[in-house]
Amino acid sequence: MDELINDFIAETRDMLQALSGAIVVWEAHPGDRERLDEIFRFVHTVKGNCGFFDLPRLELLSHAAEGALAEVRAGGRVADTRLVNAVLAVIDRIGELVQALETGENVASEDDEQLIAALAGNSAAEAVPEALAAPEPESRKAVRSIRLSVDLLDRMMNGVSDAVLARNELARRLRDAPRDVAVETAFERVSACIAEIRDGITRTRMQRIDSLFSGLPRMVRDLAAELGKQVRLEADGGDVELDREMIEMIRDPLTHIVRNAIDHGIESPADRAAASKPKAGTLRVSARQAGNQILIEVADDGRGIDGDALLRKARAAGLVSAEQADRMTAAQKTALVFMPSLSTAEEVTAISGRGVGMDVVRANIERIGGVVDVDSKLNQGVRLCIRVPLTLTIIPALTVSVDGQVFAIPRSAIDEILRAGGATVRIDRVGEAEVATIRDRRVPLVALAALLGVETRAERAEQKLILLKPAGGDVYALAVDGVHDHEELVVKPAAPAVMAAGLYAGTTLADDGSPILLLDPSGVAKCAGISFDESELERALLAPAAEAEATRETTLLLFRALSGACRAVPVALVERIEDVAAEAVRFSAGKLRVAVGGRILPLAGCEAAPATGKLRILRLTDGVGELAYGFAEVIDIRAVALDVQPAPAPGEVAGVALIDGLQVETLDPYWLFAAHRDAVEASEAQPVCALPEGDPWMDNMLRPMLESLGYRIVAARDGVAADILIQSAEAADGTASAAQILRIRSRPEAEEGGDSIYRYDRAGLLSALSRGAVKGGANG
Amino acid sequence: MAELLLIARLAGRRIAFPASMVEAVVELEGLTPAPRAAAHVAGLSALRSRVLTVIDGLASLEFGRSGEGGLREAIVVPWDGHNYALMVDEVEDVVEAVAPPTPIKAPLGAGWDRVAIGMVEAGGGLILLVDPHLLIAGPAAHAA
Numbered sequence: 001m002d003e004l005i006n007d008f009i010a011e012t013r014d015m016l017q018a019l020s021g022a023i024v025v026w027e028a029h030p031g032d033r034e035r036l037d038e039i040f041r042f043v044h045t046v047k048g049n050c051g052f053f054d055l056p057r058l059e060l061l062s063h064a065a066e067g068a069l070a071e072v073r074a075g076g077r078v079a080d081t082r083l084v085n086a087v088l089a090v091i092d093r094i095g096e097l098v099q100a101l102e103t104g105e106n107v108a109s110e111d112d113e114q115l116i117a118a119l120a121g122n123s124a125a126e127a128v129p130e131a132l133a134a135p136e137p138e139s140r141k142a143v144r145s146i147r148l149s150v151d152l153l154d155r156m157m158n159g160v161s162d163a164v165l166a167r168n169e170l171a172r173r174l175r176d177a178p179r180d181v182a183v184e185t186a187f188e189r190v191s192a193c194i195a196e197i198r199d200g201i202t203r204t205r206m207q208r209i210d211s212l213f214s215g216l217p218r219m220v221r222d223l224a225a226e227l228g229k230q231v232r233l234e235a236d237g238g239d240v241e242l243d244r245e246m247i248e249m250i251r252d253p254l255t256h257i258v259r260n261a262i263d264h265g266i267e268s269p270a271d272r273a274a275a276s277k278p279k280a281g282t283l284r285v286s287a288r289q290a291g292n293q294i295l296i297e298v299a300d301d302g303r304g305i306d307g308d309a310l311l312r313k314a315r316a317a318g319l320v321s322a323e324q325a326d327r328m329t330a331a332q333k334t335a336l337v338f339m340p341s342l343s344t345a346e347e348v349t350a351i352s353g354r355g356v357g358m359d360v361v362r363a364n365i366e367r368i369g370g371v372v373d374v375d376s377k378l379n380q381g382v383r384l385c386i387r388v389p390l391t392l393t394i395i396p397a398l399t400v401s402v403d404g405q406v407f408a409i410p411r412s413a414i415d416e417i418l419r420a421g422g423a424t425v426r427i428d429r430v431g432e433a434e435v436a437t438i439r440d441r442r443v444p445l446v447a448l449a450a451l452l453g454v455e456t457r458a459e460r461a462e463q464k465l466i467l468l469k470p471a472g473g474d475v476y477a478l479a480v481d482g483v484h485d486h487e488e489l490v491v492k493p494a495a496p497a498v499m500a501a502g503l504y505a506g507t508t509l510a511d512d513g514s515p516i517l518l519l520d521p522s523g524v525a526k527c528a529g530i531s532f533d534e535s536e537l538e539r540a541l542l543a544p545a546a547e548a549e550a551t552r553e554t555t556l557l558l559f560r561a562l563s564g565a566c567r568a569v570p571v572a573l574v575e576r577i578e579d580v581a582a583e584a585v586r587f588s589a590g591k592l593r594v595a596v597g598g599r600i601l602p603l604a605g606c607e608a609a610p611a612t613g614k615l616r617i618l619r620l621t622d623g624v625g626e627l628a629y630g631f632a633e634v635i636d637i638r639a640v641a642l643d644v645q646p647a648p649a650p651g652e653v654a655g656v657a658l659i660d661g662l663q664v665e666t667l668d669p670y671w672l673f674a675a676h677r678d679a680v681e682a683s684e685a686q687p688v689c690a691l692p693e694g695d696p697w698m699d700n701m702l703r704p705m706l707e708s709l710g711y712r713i714v715a716a717r718d719g720v721a722a723d724i725l726i727q728s729a730e731a732a733d734g735t736a737s738a739a740q741i742l743r744i745r746s747r748p749e750a751e752e753g754g755d756s757i758y759r760y761d762r763a764g765l766l767s768a769l770s771r772g773a774v775k776g777g778a779n780g
Numbered sequence: 781m782a783e784l785l786l787i788a789r790l791a792g793r794r795i796a797f798p799a800s801m802v803e804a805v806v807e808l809e810g811l812t813p814a815p816r817a818a819a820h821v822a823g824l825s826a827l828r829s830r831v832l833t834v835i836d837g838l839a840s841l842e843f844g845r846s847g848e849g850g851l852r853e854a855i856v857v858p859w860d861g862h863n864y865a866l867m868v869d870e871v872e873d874v875v876e877a878v879a880p881p882t883p884i885k886a887p888l889g890a891g892w893d894r895v896a897i898g899m900v901e902a903g904g905g906l907i908l909l910v911d912p913h914l915l916i917a918g919p920a921a922h923a924a
Contacts, residue, residue, distance in 0.1 A: 452815035
């Protein structure tokens with residue numbers, strides 16, 4: 001609304017200015033029809049506009065003038081001096097009122113009626129022109145403003161940027177030349193002037209944040225009406241100024257946040273009444289400046305974000321491991337709202353789905369060098385705080401070089417800068433990829449030179465590593481030849497043909513006037529293939545939580561199997577490596593077994609007992625039982641971040657991973673122990689849970705949970721006996737027998753008369769399973 | 781008023797650009813490569829405080845790439861909010877068109893067909909009139 005008013009004021013003032021000539025002419029020649037028409041059009045327009053804004057005084061005045069002038073136009077009245085004076089007095093008053101609107105002053109209103117009466121030809125108002133001639137109060141604020149085209153401003157900005165560059169050039173020349181105090185003093189003055197001009201021009205790019213807030217009341221009203229909620233909007237700090245472009249960049253994220261708050265945050269009046277809150281929710285949007293940052297806060301007093309619900313979803317989606325979940329603070333749980341593809345809303349509504357898009361909101365804010373924080377108290381409300389730099393065009397950046405060419409990196413994305421050859425850094429080549437280990441933290445390494453397809457001039461050990469945390473992505477290290485300087489850079493968008501590379505965020509100019517490309521950290525990650533794209537994300541959703549974190553590593557024992565294949569098994573599972581005599585291996589009781597250390601262990605990894613010689617075995621343990629695995633030779637022990645391509649069917653081999661450029665088959669210890677279960681020498685009775693085969697959800701999500709509860713997992717095949725049998729409610733087939741059957745459904749809605757439990761109903765599952773565990777333990 | 785034409789040489793041919801689309805003719809100082817940008821982008825250069833995206837005219841026609849080094853003459857073409865420098869072999873002259881451009885009935889050969897507006901009688905001969913925006917857009921934009 002404020003913006004419209006400002007337009008109205010500016011337009012009216014422009015018209016008044018244009019009209020001033022006509023007024024003078026009309027005053028001299030009241031019969032001049034053309035001038036009369038011009039003035040009539042003016043009052044008519046003002047009157048029309050006033051109707052919009054609820055400005056009764058202006059409307060009354062312009063209406064009266066319009067009426068009088070219409071009479072003259074129709075020939076019903078002659079434009080005598082008195083009428084001309086009266087009309088001019090009204091027009092002057094309109095000017096005063098419009099100015100007052102802008103400055104927020106009051107104009108005495110008591111003589112409005114006199115002015116109107118004068119128009120009507122009432123002789124009582126004869127004295128009006130004299131009254132108007134009275135000197136204006138000195139205190140009136142002078143309004144000095146003009147409207148400029150943005151093009152002109154941009155040209156001025158460019159001119160100033162040129163001047164800054166020229167100054168820098170001159171400064172360099174002066175440093176090289178013999179010292180001359182007089183010249184230096186003059187130069188200092190020029191420098192100071194240019195800095196001041198630059199400052200002023202920068203300020204012309206500023207706009208009141210009002211223009212961002214002005215759309216909110218209507219949006220809030222419409223949304224609330226649509227959703228049947230009552231929302232009171234409080235906007236504050238509209239006079240904070242922000243870079244024009246910045247305002248445009250914030251518009252969408254802010255809209256999204258406000259929509260979310262109304263849709264999901266603020267409850268229906270009935271719910272609010274039940275929670276003994278005022279019926280109408282309050283949404284507070286405020287802006288303020290803090291240093292060289294602008295804070296925009298959106299706070300509601302709704303139900304808040306349920307951090308635990310978010311965490312459950314994140315766990316279920318495999319985005320957070322159990323270990324991480326345990327360590328999470330309430331704030332971290334709430335911040336999960338920014339994770340891609342998480343939504344606490346059970347159903348995504350037409351308005352928004354909280355979470356769906358919050359990751360986009362954050363990415364958008366971070367793209368302009370901002371930060372967004374969320375703070376939530378359950379049932380008390382959510383406070384979202386956006387912090388953005390004052391201006392979009394000046395970005396603090398670090399300049400780096402590779403192959404002699406300088407690039408800039410936005411400082412907001414930089415975590416740390418290290419020497420590649422430093423003591424805290426280790427770089428391993430894993431297949432074709434490189435992994436940097438920095439103080440036990442493993443991050444993918446991207447060589448900028450290789451990515452750009454240029455030569456590097458430095459050895460890897462002499463290079464610098466820049467740890468980057470792109471918006472919405474994972475940390476990675478960027479190897480560059482050199483790190484130069486922190487600079488404040490004026491960044492401009494690059495041409496589409498350059499942006500097509502996907503690596504750049506824009507261009508800027510160095511002090512010497514040469515162009516520099518600003519790297520886009522998330523674009524670099526994407527080009528290097530280390531970011532999560534959609535399909536990877538989907539895979540992460542299906543993969544067990546432990547593997548969802550791409551950079552998480554396992555220490556593996558690499559060995560050559562008897563078949564010659566290169567295989568790996570987690571070192572943690574290997575109890576010891578032993579050589580046994582061939583005679584110790586026997587096919588007995590339907591299985592290959594090996595006698596070792598006075599015990600008989602089931603033997604896997606070989607088809608038949610070796611004829612002669614020795615057999616080397618791995619003694620694997622799951623903490624309870626043991627089994628032996630025959631193999632040929634140990635290759636190495638490596639700690640690697642595993643990216644396992646799963647095998648088509650469950651079996652001895654879980655899948656294949658790339659380690660040191662070799663295809664390595666990773667053993668599936670679960671399968672091994674499950675397959676040899678009946679023969680595994682168990683030290684104590686464990687409850688047994690039979691799990692249907694081939695259900696990825698059961699294998700990957702449920703299984704770790706069951707195991708953590710102390711269950712031994714067996715495949716639910718014909719004739720398998722178990723303490724508890726898990727069945728899918730959708731595909732129930734009772735082939736295994738069990739003391740208890742737990743039916744799990746994949747849809748939240750219960751089917752009729754069903755006793756099944758929803759798969760993400762953790763509490764329900766846990767209670768059913770712990771009953772089973774106790775029973776199983778008691779039976780055993 | 782007859783249209784003003786900027787006559788230049790590109791890939792050994794004389795061509796004309798509508799002068800109204802050209803802001804300036806410059807000699808490029810320094811060229812910053814833009815790795816992995818579109819193939820017809822030679823790099824970036826600066827004109828005072830403005831960044832110019834330098835387009836290799838030869839590459840845009842898919843005739844190869846311009847050689848390294850030497851003075852590079854380029855025409856500055858502002859388009860869609862960005863400033864482009866279109867590298868040509870040589871800028872010859874600015875002349876008035878004798879007559880409006882006429883369509884060409886014969887195939888011009890690969891590359892030229894994509895960027896031609898028509899042919900125009902100017903400077904004592906018939907010259908191919910080229911749309912600098914199409915040269916800037918490059919071969920990929922056409923394919924899309």
